[in-house]
Amino acid sequence: MPVNPDASIEITAYKWVPPFAEGRIKDLRVRWALEEIGRPYRERLIGGIFEEKPAEYLADQPFGQVPVYKEGALTLFESGAILLHIGEQDERLLPRDAVRRGRAISWLVAALNSVEPTLQTLVVLSVTGAEQNWRESAMDAARPFAEKRLAQLARALGDRDWIDDGFSIGDLIMIDVLRAAPTAMLAAHPKLTAYVERGTQRPAFGRALAAQLAAYANHSKGD
Ligand SMILES: N[C@@H](CCC(=O)N[C@@H](CS)C(=O)NCC(=O)O)C(=O)O
Structure with missing residues (x-):
């Protein structure tokens, strides 16, 4: 430990x-x-x-x-x-080979810069502004951005276990980012659901x- x-x-x-x-x-x-x-x-x-x-x-x-x-x-x-x-x-966690290393870093940045902001917006709206009459319409406006990113990510992952060639910090951050996705939104992508389970089942x-x-x-x- x-x-x-x-x-x-x-x-x-x-x-x-x-x-x-x-x-x-x-x-x-x-x-x-x-x-x-x-x-x-x-x-x-x-x-x-x-x-x-x-x-x-x-x-x-x-x-x-x-x-x-x-x-x-x-x-x-x-x-x-x-x-x-x-x-x-x-x-x-980060391959030494320049090609694989570059891909892992690209996925780490993609997780933080392209995927997390779309999900974070939903998280912020869901935990704040409950009493505001604009909250539902704000969530309706934000949801398609997150849905699009998850669909693109599911396509990129395809049938692989990990996002590129072997587990890396790119997967570690991406899986933690995906844990914040609304349950139904993630469930629409069985490959992403399995990806998150694969990561979170690691000891x-x-x-x-x-x-x-x-x-x-x-x-x-x-x-
Ligand atoms: N971009 C930062 C975000 C860190 C972050 O959001 N931390 C949250 C907890 S998960 C926090 O401490 N929030 C308090 C605040 O923003 O005042 C990172 O990836 O380290």
């Missing part, structure tokens, strides 16, 4: 989040990558997701978000940048999820 208070790598995570966000916070991606390659990390648990972050945290993460990754003199923010850094250390994902949830459970127990 890579969570180890003596580890040289530190990642930030929240002490507590609302139930709908448990298992969804983006430190999960970093935990998952570190679990895949067996690198230990320690946790720096910070206040709740909606709390103002102190100036010292904003110096590490200008937007006040998690995760932040520290290792010696290195401080990284943005889950994509952190995953690239971790991938550099192990070819099980490293299971350990990462358990570690994130353990932090919240310890907080509710008053630890």
Whole structure:
């Protein structure tokens, strides 16, 4: 189990989040990558997701978000940048061959830049503005963008197990991004549903999820 208070790598995570966000916070991606390659990390648990972050945290993460990754003199923010850094250390996450490596990086950026924004819009609308009379029409307007991206992604994946040639940080981020898709929207694409199941059944994902949830459970127990 890579969570180890003596580890040289530190990642930030929240002490507590609302139930709908448990298992969804983006430190999960970093935990998952570190679990895949067996690198230990320690946790720096910070206040709740909606709390103002102190100036010292904003110096590490200008937007006040998690995760932040520290290792010696290195401080990284943005889950994509952190995953690239971790991938550099192990070819099980980022191939050394220039062609395969370029494809994996392209898919990582596609996940964050082309797919996640369409799904994130739906998530934001679904958890905010419930009392606003424009919410349903805003969701109706946003949904086709996400549906189109999922259809394009399903076509690109085809019958392969992973998005390119072997599991990589491109798959890791893409699968975590797809976990935020509305259930019915993802179910319309059996190949994407199977892709997400394939990723989330990896033992490293299971350990990462358990570690994130353990932090919240310890907080509710008053630890
Ligand atoms: N683009 C950032 C997004 C990080 C992010 O959205 N973090 C959320 C939790 S999943 C957060 O801390 N939100 C608090 C806020 O935005 O104030 C990344 O990939 O690291």
